[in-house]
Amino acid sequence: MREITYRQALNEALAEELARDPNVFLMGEEVAEYNGAYKVSQGLLERFGPRRIIDTPISENGFAGMGVGAAMVGLRPIIEFMTFSFSFVAFDQVVNNAPNMLTMSGGQFNIPITFRGPNGPAHQLGATHSHATECLYANVPGLKICTPATPRDAKGLLKTAIRDNNPVLVLESELLYSSKGMVEPEDFELLIPLGEAELKREGSDVTIICYAQTVPLALAVAETLESDEEISAEVLDLRSIKPLDLEAILKSVSKTHRVVIVEQDRPFCGVGAEVCYRIQREIFDALDAPIMRVAQEDVPMPYNERLEQAVLPNAEKLIAAVRKVCYT
Amino acid sequence: MREITYRQALNEALAEELARDPNVFLMGEEVAEYNGAYKVSQGLLERFGPRRIIDTPISENGFAGMGVGAAMVGLRPIIEFMTFSFSFVAFDQVVNNAPNMLTMSGGQFNIPITFRGPNGPAHQLGATHSHATECLYANVPGLKICTPATPRDAKGLLKTAIRDNNPVLVLESELLYSSKGMVEPEDFELLIPLGEAELKREGSDVTIICYAQTVPLALAVAETLESDEEISAEVLDLRSIKPLDLEAILKSVSKTHRVVIVEQDRPFCGVGAEVCYRIQREIFDALDAPIMRVAQEDVPMPYNERLEQAVLPNAEKLIAAVRKVCYT
Amino acid sequence: MPPPEQRDEVEMLSLMLLIRRFEERASQQYQAQKIGGFCHLYIGQEAVVCGAVAAARPDDYLITAYRDHAHALARGTTADACMAELFGKATGCSRGLGGSMHFFDKEHHMYGGHAIVAAHVPLAAGMAFASKYRDEERVTLCFFGDGAINQGAFHEALNLAGLYKLPIVFICENNLFAMGTSVERSTSLKEIVERAEGYNIPGTVIDGMNFREVRDKLAEIIDSIRKDPHPAFAEVRTYRYRGHSMSDPASYRTKEQLEEFRLHDPIIRLRAQLTREGKLTNEQFDKLDKEAKETALASVKFAEESPEPPLEKLYDYTYVNGASA
């Protein structure tokens, strides 16, 4: 194992899959000559050349659609959205053409495409640039969605996504790009299946369900709870939103009987709402308290830093929610 | 009271608000000379002229954005999407520009715009033309969303939406356009507030929460349950998805202690998931059974009629869900 | 396969006849409610796709919008598979899951059948990108209507095609109307073809009621693309005799205009050309037409007798299993 950044992990995944399969190519704004707006594609143009690492104009709908078309005839495109906030101008291509083609063609055309890029609020980018899109895309049948929180998950999930024969969205986190973590050596073939949550911390009193940017938050809070309140929190990282690892969720909740879901998206019809529904439907009697969620406040993201922090999930809110479900 | 169709009710609402306020105008594809793809704007061009009833090219993103811009400087646009499945090519205008402007401008620019048109599956239109968008738009702070199920609600909600100083989506139902119902006389000023659910049927054993196309379904099923299984079902029509009338929901559930939510959208992060979360969070102890949902199956809509019916919520599925929560 | 010029025109005439007779039957079956959803007929425009197919190779990529029955038939999809699709049967070209607006036939290089206006134009650019990526001598034929040119997707795709020099022909089937909206009321431009200049893409105007002109002008364009990959734009002027869809009375246009176009009916025209040149007798034509009618009628029987897609397979089309080996 070595310690590398989330950004390097993604870069390695891209490089390995590009090297492995000549049908894989990377397309997006500033991915080639600029080495990526967030440097995730650093060095790929130099190594794989302009045929496979392709800069585009600011035409998300156009190049996302090109990716779907190329996938219809056998290529395996990786489409980078500079951020998923910009995927909204390509929304129709992502939610109509990519996921519906297999059904509409009676099974003739599957779309092996990967859409990737940073998703969710970053830091003071304001209302237009802070969208968390996971719950929107998770509503669409035919799409798969993963949300890596660690360098290891980032590498393993992205590699799996690129090899998947269906459209997969890899929702990265700008705030995690520089975070570090242990990852297997480069020569190790790291593939993490879509739809497998990971227990990031064992506990007995309450299950904290999280993903992406909220995983480090949940882990930190779990430590605090342990030391300050003698509450033993289990931290379950969903890793994939769709397919959802319900089994792992139910296993943990059956043990702790208490749940808090901490998510980075908006509350109304957010990911946590679906997770909550599934839990109470399956193991209603195992619940000793209502399920609580900590998500964004339901307001457009303000620029001001203090207000932005007030909108986002944070330790204070998460601790309060845990206390609530633990009746302490 | 008179009996008119849902289509006529919408048409009256448009005509009355156009007559009332010179700043109101209607813009969309085929709304003028063609009198609307579904004839909702029948006769409006003749009565109000081409300055206020405006045909557009097939440029949803363009004319939705024009509406937002016109609203910034004091007009009150009504933007018709021929169907909300086509709003996806205008998604960025609807979820970024319309709802964020007020926040981004520090309160200087509110956007009094109405987006309206048929939403949800119609009949055998296939995967691209059958989108139920309510849960997607409900996730976006700054938007209001209503989903009328009856001619009376259609007229009263649309009129209120047009007068509201915020962006409001009026999600109509193609399958209901020709349905009939009693509505106050034309001279009566019918305004139905956004955020007020309506008890469409009283009951004591279970609460069926529904909206739009699922209201007639819920009412029919309630009758069957009464006669065949002696189950007394209360039918609550949300009417507005956002703001959500949580008070009315809790009031009914506190009485029946059992809930089934029947919705026309997709299950994953659908409207019912949010409603379920709110109920169990607020009155967990009042629930005698897990909350069940009946939504679409999580697959792209097939064209074949039998398969389409299998994807949609229906009486059989709803009755099964009610039985389940009633442990019969 | 033989160069376009050599392709048997009588064969192409019978193809046009088949398309027309097939759609007449489809229209009848729609009225009899054997067909659901929306149904858009191509009658009057037959020379466009037939001319294009005659000018192209069978394995050139072909993609179009929702007015797509003819494009599948022209590519070799059987009338049976097309009618069965309209009936929503398992034997349909999209297994009954796509319907009228979503015809697909991978084997015959028919890539749909796309119902969101202009949303398939970027797909076409992607297909052309793929053939260039793989160094194939393949040209993509992308059909769309006059109403599609005011969508953002069209704009972005044309710029990308121009920028990457993609081997693609953008074929605008200008039938003068997008539903009830005439081109003058939708487009701020005198001639649609001029829009191609904004992307530095060469444009040509073609008489879409004349099979030979469509075939020959497109053949020239396609050949030049094969020699040296680049995008091209063709505005093909044509007319749909019927309403926009089965539910449209088309009261927005004049009877005179319709009659004017009928005078130049592509089938009558090619028939006349061939008879004049002694390549076709009246008896032969009647025989071809009779065969077309029989094939269309037989397709209805086939569709009626075909099975529905099995309910238990409802979940089998959302995702495919497996990954790249």
Place this chain on the structure above:
Amino acid sequence: MPPPEQRDEVEMLSLMLLIRRFEERASQQYQAQKIGGFCHLYIGQEAVVCGAVAAARPDDYLITAYRDHAHALARGTTADACMAELFGKATGCSRGLGGSMHFFDKEHHMYGGHAIVAAHVPLAAGMAFASKYRDEERVTLCFFGDGAINQGAFHEALNLAGLYKLPIVFICENNLFAMGTSVERSTSLKEIVERAEGYNIPGTVIDGMNFREVRDKLAEIIDSIRKDPHPAFAEVRTYRYRGHSMSDPASYRTKEQLEEFRLHDPIIRLRAQLTREGKLTNEQFDKLDKEAKETALASVKFAEESPEPPLEKLYDYTYVNGASA
């Protein structure tokens, strides 16, 4: 108010100086981490918005993208309100809620400040639609970058503006780059201005480094629009001296290119013109520059001392209460 020609050029020179000094301060404060998020500087492009404002009336609608500090200042928003916005303070032009990319000032007819590339171009068309709807003699000035012209929103808005004959000037600030992508690498076209032809909209090329040319050519266009509402397109050629945003080293362009443009610096140029004509002495210029620097510096103090937006108002900006009376 006086016709453009009469507008005091010395006043406009000091406006350009204010913009430059303000942004130099902003850049410094960003490095000191007093400013968050993204921050895009306009330095080098001052003549474009200043020339436009000089040519227009103060109540003509003005809207732009995210490189918007100068547009607010040119419209009369105070340096204090602009700097406070960058600091996220309640005294900012957007109350600290918008930030660098989302400047708004209703009172001065500054309609933003829009950060999704090209998404504001349809808004501008809607504003122009409104003034025509109300029969106002108002022109809308819509600014955007060279990178915006390949977005669908741009295409749809131009077609709509042409179709409805809207009173609007589309002002493309062509600074040769969209982030690291040069116009040749983004646009399949020799000259950006040619794209306007595809919508039957008259286009003009303007030297954006020359205040007088920008003002005079735009004045002519704006006046013709006032007489008879119609859209117009202006490609204004300019250059940003700094990187795309504060985090961009701009290693994709040559030092020579930058120096070449600096030679034509709009401020130096107008100063030279005025001095040559005896309308400005060196002392006067130094005084103007000193004032600009002082105003910019003072704005930092103002921003620092201003209060944050109150936490308890967090929920007050999502919806407005009330309905149309």
